[in-house]
Amino acid sequence: MKHVAAALAIKDGHILLTRRAPGQQLEGYWEFPGGKQEPYETIQQCIEREIREELSLSCTAGNIFTESTYRYEGGAIKLIGVLVDLGHEAPELTVHDRAEWVPLTDMLGYELAPADIPIAKEVINAYG
Numbered sequence: 671m672k673h674v675a676a677a678l679a680i681k682d683g684h685i686l687l688t689r690r691a692p693g694q695q696l697e698g699y700w701e702f703p704g705g706k707q708e709p710y711e712t713i714q715q716c717i718e719r720e721i722r723e724e725l726s727l728s729c730t731a732g733n734i735f736t737e738s739t740y741r742y743e744g745g746a747i748k749l750i751g752v753l754v755d756l757g758h759e760a761p762e763l764t765v766h767d768r769a770e771w772v773p774l775t776d777m778l779g780y781e782l783a784p785a786d787i788p789i790a791k792e793v794i795n796a797y798g
């Protein structure tokens with residue numbers, strides 16, 4: 671199964687969500703920044719690389735918070751939510767068309783990628 675790292679950047683009651691751009695799989699859905707784990711990297715290295723590539727930010731990834739398995743038409747993924755401190759710099763988007771710091775209590779009002787919903791609920795329970 672494909673392992674996908676998802677950055678859970680939580681700060682001051684908000685979380686960073688990014689929107690998948692036109693032309694991508696799951697276009698228009700909001701998600702946690704991140705991407706597929708390469709075989710040579712840890713989940714933390716994967717998050718740090720994806721944050722650099724997608725948001726042009728450097729960060730240190732922390733612990734795994736939780737995981738969710740979801741079966742899309744194209745195959746199943748294991749989405750691994752990793753806590754990350756992004757500091758206060760503004761992201762520069764390279765693959766997404768929007769990014770927003772969303773109040774935790776509003777997160778479920780965004781059209782999240784289906785695999786993200788159980789993780790979002792756990793984040794709200796723990797931090798909301």
Ligand SMILES: Nc1nc2c([nH]c(=O)n2[C@H]2C[C@H](O)[C@@H](COP(=O)(O)OP(=O)(O)OP(=O)(O)O)O2)c(=O)[nH]1
Pocket residue numbers: 674675676694695696700701702703704705706747749783784785786
């Ligand atoms: N990055 C990220 N991907 C997610 C989330 N939720 C979710 O279902 N996914 C899915 C979308 C993609 O099918 C897969 C992650 O792949 P990716 O972000 O590298 O996107 P991609 O497949 O377009 O990348 P690529 O083949 O072009 O390398 O996981 C999420 O919160 N963050």
